[in-house]
Amino acid sequence: MSELSPVSLPVAGVRLACVAAGIRKADRPDVTLIEICEGATAAAVFTRNVFCAAPVTLCRSHLASAMPRLLVINAGNANAGTGEQGFVDARAVCREAAHRLHCATEQVLPFSTGVIGQRLPAEKIIDVLDLALGQLNQDAWDAAARGIMTTDTVPKCFSTQIVTEAATYTVTGISKGAGMIKPDMATMLAFIATDARVSDTHLQALVRDIADRTFNRITIDGDTSTNDSCVLVATGCAPGPALTPDSAQWTAFRNGVERVFAALARAIVRDGEGATKLVSVKVSGGLTEADCLRAAYAVAESPLVKTALFANDPNWGRILAAVGRSGATDLRLHEISIAVGGVPIVAQGEPVPGYDEADVASVMKGAEYEITITIGTSALEVAVLTCDFSYDYVRINAEYRS
Amino acid sequence: MSELSPVSLPVAGVRLACVAAGIRKADRPDVTLIEICEGATAAAVFTRNVFCAAPVTLCRSHLASAMPRLLVINAGNANAGTGEQGFVDARAVCREAAHRLHCATEQVLPFSTGVIGQRLPAEKIIDVLDLALGQLNQDAWDAAARGIMTTDTVPKCFSTQIVTEAATYTVTGISKGAGMIKPDMATMLAFIATDARVSDTHLQALVRDIADRTFNRITIDGDTSTNDSCVLVATGCAPGPALTPDSAQWTAFRNGVERVFAALARAIVRDGEGATKLVSVKVSGGLTEADCLRAAYAVAESPLVKTALFANDPNWGRILAAVGRSGATDLRLHEISIAVGGVPIVAQGEPVPGYDEADVASVMKGAEYEITITIGTSALEVAVLTCDFSYDYVRINAEYRS
Numbered sequence: 001m002s003e004l005s006p007v008s009l010p011v012a013g014v015r016l017a018c019v020a021a022g023i024r025k026a027d028r029p030d031v032t033l034i035e036i037c038e039g040a041t042a043a044a045v046f047t048r049n050v051f052c053a054a055p056v057t058l059c060r061s062h063l064a065s066a067m068p069r070l071l072v073i074n075a076g077n078a079n080a081g082t083g084e085q086g087f088v089d090a091r092a093v094c095r096e097a098a099h100r101l102h103c104a105t106e107q108v109l110p111f112s113t114g115v116i117g118q119r120l121p122a123e124k125i126i127d128v129l130d131l132a133l134g135q136l137n138q139d140a141w142d143a144a145a146r147g148i149m150t151t152d153t154v155p156k157c158f159s160t161q162i163v164t165e166a167a168t169y170t171v172t173g174i175s176k177g178a179g180m181i182k183p184d185m186a187t188m189l190a191f192i193a194t195d196a197r198v199s200d201t202h203l204q205a206l207v208r209d210i211a212d213r214t215f216n217r218i219t220i221d222g223d224t225s226t227n228d229s230c231v232l233v234a235t236g237c238a239p240g241p242a243l244t245p246d247s248a249q250w251t252a253f254r255n256g257v258e259r260v261f262a263a264l265a266r267a268i269v270r271d272g273e274g275a276t277k278l279v280s281v282k283v284s285g286g287l288t289e290a291d292c293l294r295a296a297y298a299v300a301e302s303p304l305v306k307t308a309l310f311a312n313d314p315n316w317g318r319i320l321a322a323v324g325r326s327g328a329t330d331l332r333l334h335e336i337s338i339a340v341g342g343v344p345i346v347a348q349g350e351p352v353p354g355y356d357e358a359d360v361a362s363v364m365k366g367a368e369y370e371i372t373i374t375i376g377t378s379a380l381e382v383a384v385l386t387c388d389f390s391y392d393y394v395r396i397n398a399e400y401r402s
Numbered sequence: 403m404s405e406l407s408p409v410s411l412p413v414a415g416v417r418l419a420c421v422a423a424g425i426r427k428a429d430r431p432d433v434t435l436i437e438i439c440e441g442a443t444a445a446a447v448f449t450r451n452v453f454c455a456a457p458v459t460l461c462r463s464h465l466a467s468a469m470p471r472l473l474v475i476n477a478g479n480a481n482a483g484t485g486e487q488g489f490v491d492a493r494a495v496c497r498e499a500a501h502r503l504h505c506a507t508e509q510v511l512p513f514s515t516g517v518i519g520q521r522l523p524a525e526k527i528i529d530v531l532d533l534a535l536g537q538l539n540q541d542a543w544d545a546a547a548r549g550i551m552t553t554d555t556v557p558k559c560f561s562t563q564i565v566t567e568a569a570t571y572t573v574t575g576i577s578k579g580a581g582m583i584k585p586d587m588a589t590m591l592a593f594i595a596t597d598a599r600v601s602d603t604h605l606q607a608l609v610r611d612i613a614d615r616t617f618n619r620i621t622i623d624g625d626t627s628t629n630d631s632c633v634l635v636a637t638g639c640a641p642g643p644a645l646t647p648d649s650a651q652w653t654a655f656r657n658g659v660e661r662v663f664a665a666l667a668r669a670i671v672r673d674g675e676g677a678t679k680l681v682s683v684k685v686s687g688g689l690t691e692a693d694c695l696r697a698a699y700a701v702a703e704s705p706l707v708k709t710a711l712f713a714n715d716p717n718w719g720r721i722l723a724a725v726g727r728s729g730a731t732d733l734r735l736h737e738i739s740i741a742v743g744g745v746p747i748v749a750q751g752e753p754v755p756g757y758d759e760a761d762v763a764s765v766m767k768g769a770e771y772e773i774t775i776t777i778g779t780s781a782l783e784v785a786v787l788t789c790d791f792s793y794d795y796v797r798i799n800a801e802y803r804s
Contacts, residue, residue, distance in 0.1 A: 050733045051726030081719050083752035116719030117753065226723050303705065303791075307799035317483050317518030321628050324453030331452045350485035351519065389705075390800075394793050397706060398713035 010138035013037035013235025018147035024076025043204035047228035054086030162256035177268035197236030274392030285376035298326030306389030314360035415439035415637025418542035420549030426478025434549035445606035449630035456488030564658035579670035599638030676794030687778035700728030708791030716762035
């Protein structure tokens, strides 16, 4: 299996640019363009929040009618909670960009991240379109990763290459994280491109499946944003025929794409607001995968568990209590086992004899470890990535305006 | 309608005592006895956490076979996550107390609150039983309210009297709160007694109904304890016949009991760990009460909303986003209205014209206010009490052991 590349690799058929429009802070790049060649396919998944932002609604509608040629992303303003005006503003940006690129308005997808409830300064975006279009180039992935940041502390960009007999495929992606942003919320954006050729139908199934196993398995604080968007583009510029689930190369290709998604998702949790730890909560043995996920999320989102992670405190009672209230079907205490960093704490519902708290406290001092929980006897297993809950989480989210 | 009494009133038929057994801290009262006269009825509701503590399981079983004569409550150790040994220890306390009181073991109910996962020091409790039984008196409600405290900062005791033509009934109750305790979890205990005579069947319906409207409508951090218990005792010592839902006095009596429950529940949130605000989240208009509650809890438990409350930050986008992810049925943006402290912010899904953020910021500086949310057109309304999320919440829950 090939690994992640140490540098970001260009994807044939994709060009990017990033300029400062003064939306977030003066002189900071905050408008990013991602241009996609003709003939490419694209597929996306969006927030499940019912009150999604205007650009999300517009993206869904545009994607239903045409394949995109341009993604326009602004940081600093989420264009959410902006009522009808939000659609008018997002459409204006798409129309102006389409006019300059000589494509249909529906071929431009708008993305916004930042403060919500404030009108999008569409004019500021439109004013920099010519400048940005003039700077489009294949090597601007790292710049784009910076351009979409809000309260993120590091840019997130990962690449991999999948070498097959038919061709070598490149996958590169960027994401921005659950920095809960200006006064607002986790706004996850991810854009991933490959030069493989994949039909839009197969691409849609792929992005849904992989997002479910990566971006939909992370949590910073359980608050689902109005703007979450994840777009996967396949330019088809690599040699060889289109890939389908029946292709010999499909599994290798699919795993390569998942590798980039997983790295981006992991980077988001690692850079969670105030986070000092990256913890994988693995739950196995539930009646259904949904039951395993209920238990995993109850633990991964419990403020009591998360403050204990921050304190390196082997407070396993909080884990047990969270599983107990999770709503997972048919929980029985005598089937519960809990280990932290491989150290068994509870086995078959009873404290493990000879358990030494110091062993777990020592594991928890690390920056990254696993909590493994068995809730039954099935072979099912899920993992959810979470982070701890620190003073800085409160500071970042409480003191923004002060 | 009669009001809450400024002092705690004795309840005929109930005697209390509180002594130090050295479970929590040296020389701090941590074992509380509540003796109930013969012929009284009692009913209770307990945690819905599947992994409830040993004393909770024992209480359920004892209550099913006999009416209680004695409640034995210890602070400092929750006797949760203690496996089979936990039952052995709790039973030993009940047996020894029953022996001294010349009643059946099933007539003693055990309650524990404190650190979980550590063996209950049953001997320490048994050792102070004689001392405590010798000190039982009617006027020790305030002392008992102190004796059951863990990380609570104030004792919680409320009384009311219901004056009817038939009799004057007294209701007095104590509770301890969602201080998340030693290294552990919200452990809510409440004991309420009245001198009215009520059958155990009617009492059970009453305690369930009122607890659902009071204790089950508060949240500090969404973590349901393994030990939550709420007991209502009716001694029957007041003159007059038994009260039933058909009695002329029932409504007045019921309202009086609810007044005490509501005051105790409110006091728990006000004393929530690190809390600086008491906020009522009112949601109306949902298709069902469950839908209203989903939206209310999503807002009341959102870490982003709660950090904004701490910061007096009119961050209504977080409220809108929480409602949007709540899972309430059939949400439509154009039916959503939001006001904070009576100041309209969003109406029919659009920002209210002329809305001035300063007005809301000023309301939020108060120690207590309402967030009112309309999610549809029905006449249904629910209210959930919550508090803010402060640095002290993290400090109390993260730094306990350091």
